[in-house]
Amino acid sequence: xxxxxxxxxxxxxxxxxxxxxxxxxEAREVMEKYITPYADEVYTDHLGSLIGKKTGTEDGPKxxxxxxxxxxxxxxxxxxxxxxxxxxxxxxxxxQVMLAQRVTIMTASGNLTGVIGSKPPHILSxxxxxxxxxxxxxFIDIGASSKEEAEEFGVRPxxxxxxxxxxxxxxxxxxxLAKAWDNRIGCAIAIDVLKNLQEQAHxxxxxxxxxxxxxxxxxxxxxxxxxxxxxxxFGVDVGIAGDxxxxxxxxxxxxxxxxxxxxxxxxxMISHKGVRDLVIETAEEKNIPYQYTSMAGxxxxxxxxxxxANGVPALSITIATRYIHSHAAMLHRDDFEHAVELIVxxxxxxxxxxVASIRLA
Numbered sequence: 001x002x003x004x005x006x007x008x009x010x011x012x013x014x015x016x017x018x019x020x021x022x023x024x025x026e027a028r029e030v031m032e033k034y035i036t037p038y039a040d041e042v043y044t045d046h047l048g049s050l051i052g053k054k055t056g057t058e059d060g061p062k063x064x065x066x067x068x069x070x071x072x073x074x075x076x077x078x079x080x081x082x083x084x085x086x087x088x089x090x091x092x093x094x095x096q097v098m099l100a101q102r103v104t105i106m107t108a109s110g111n112l113t114g115v116i117g118s119k120p121p122h123i124l125s126x127x128x129x130x131x132x133x134x135x136x137x138x139f140i141d142i143g144a145s146s147k148e149e150a151e152e153f154g155v156r157p158x159x160x161x162x163x164x165x166x167x168x169x170x171x172x173x174x175x176x177l178a179k180a181w182d183n184r185i186g187c188a189i190a191i192d193v194l195k196n197l198q199e200q201a202h203x204x205x206x207x208x209x210x211x212x213x214x215x216x217x218x219x220x221x222x223x224x225x226x227x228x229x230x231x232x233x234f235g236v237d238v239g240i241a242g243d244x245x246x247x248x249x250x251x252x253x254x255x256x257x258x259x260x261x262x263x264x265x266x267x268x269m270i271s272h273k274g275v276r277d278l279v280i281e282t283a284e285e286k287n288i289p290y291q292y293t294s295m296a297g298x299x300x301x302x303x304x305x306x307x308x309a310n311g312v313p314a315l316s317i318t319i320a321t322r323y324i325h326s327h328a329a330m331l332h333r334d335d336f337e338h339a340v341e342l343i344v345x346x347x348x349x350x351x352x353x354x355v356a357s358i359r360l361a
Contacts (some may be wrong), residue, residue: 013034018160021212025048040055049210055297057203059204061203061350066235067184067186069183070212072182074104077157084144091216101327102114102327105159106162114140141161174337177328179327185238189236189336191204196340201348203351214300218299229308238318240322241256257334259335260338272306279346
C-alpha cells in the first residue's frame with residue numbers, strides 16, 4: 001500500500017473505528033476530530049448524533065448533510081458454561097458471510113479477539129450441509145475454557161461485537177477495501193463538504209451530521225433532524241454496486257468509479273423532485289459524473305429526515321459499494337470525491353429563493 005495521504009488517513013481512521021449501532025463513541029470521536037477544524041460549532045443531540053455547524057449566511061436556509069456513524073455488528077447476549085458467546089445481530093446480516101470471520105469484542109476492560117463458529121460440516125448430514133447455517137446456531141469463540149474464564153476476560157452480556165478488518169488500499173489505488181464503509185463514507189462526505197466550503201461563500205448554514213443507530217431504524221436521523229430543523233437535507237450513504245459477476249442490469253446497474261448515485265426511490269422515501277432536479281442540473285452544468293439508482297428494499301437517513309416537523313425536501317446521494325453488510329466492502333475513491341464536489345456545488349445555490357422554489361417543484 002502506498003503512503004496514505006490526508007484523505008486516506010481520515011478514511012482509514014473512520015473505518016478502523018469500532019462502532020456498532022448503540023455504541024458509536026469511537027466513530028463519533030474520530031468524526032469530531034476531523035470535522036471540528038471546519039465547523040463554527042460542534043455538538044451532539046441527546047442520543048449522541050454528532051453535528052458540525054458551519055454558517056455562511058446567518059439567516060439563510062439550513063442545509064443538513066447526514067451520514068451515519070454506526071456499522072452492523074453483534075451484541076453478546078449469553079455466555080455458556082464452556083465460555084462460548086452467543087449473540088444478537090445488530091443490523092442486517094446474511095448468514096453466509098459470517099462463519100469463520102474474526103470479530104472484536106469490546107469489553108469494559110479492553111478489546112478481545114474472537115471468531116464466529118458453528119458445527120463443522122464433517123459431522124452434519126448431507127442434507128444439512130446443503131443449507132446455510134442458521135444464525136441462531138452460531139457462536140463466538142474467544143478461547144475461554146469456561147464461563148468463569150470468559151467473565152475474567154471481562155466479557156458480559158450487552159458487550160458490542162464488531163467485525164474485524166483493516167483499511168486496505170488495493171493495487172489499483174482508487175479501489176479501497178474496509179469494514180464499515182456503511183456508513184463511514186457518509187461521515188467522510190459530511191466532513192469534506194464542510195472542509196471544501198471553507199474558502200467559498202454559501203448563502204445558508206450547513207450542518208455536517210454523523211447520526212446514530214441508522215442500521216436499526218434511522219433513529220439518530222430523527223433526533224438530529226428534530227434538533228436542527230433543516231430546510232433541505234441530503235442523506236449520504238452507500239448504495240448497491242451492480243458490477244460484479246452474476247448481477248444483471250435489472251438487479252443493479254451502478255458501477256464503481258462512474259459517479260455518485262442519485263437515489264430515485266427506496267423503501268423509506270421517494271426522493272424530492274425539486275431537490276433531485278437541482279442536483280442533476282448542477283452535475284451536468286459542472287460535468288460531475290453521476291448514476292441513477294433505486295432500491296425496492298432498505299432505506300437511508302433521508303427516510304426519517306424528510307418526515308421531520310412539517311416536512312423536509314430531501315434526497316439521498318450514495319456511493320456504489322460492493323459487499324456491504326459484511327466484514328469487508330469495496331468502493332472507488334473518485335465516487336467519494338465527486339459526491340463531495342456535487343453537494344458543495346448544490347449548497348452554493350441553495351439561497352432562500354431557491355429553497356422556496358424547490359418546495360413547490
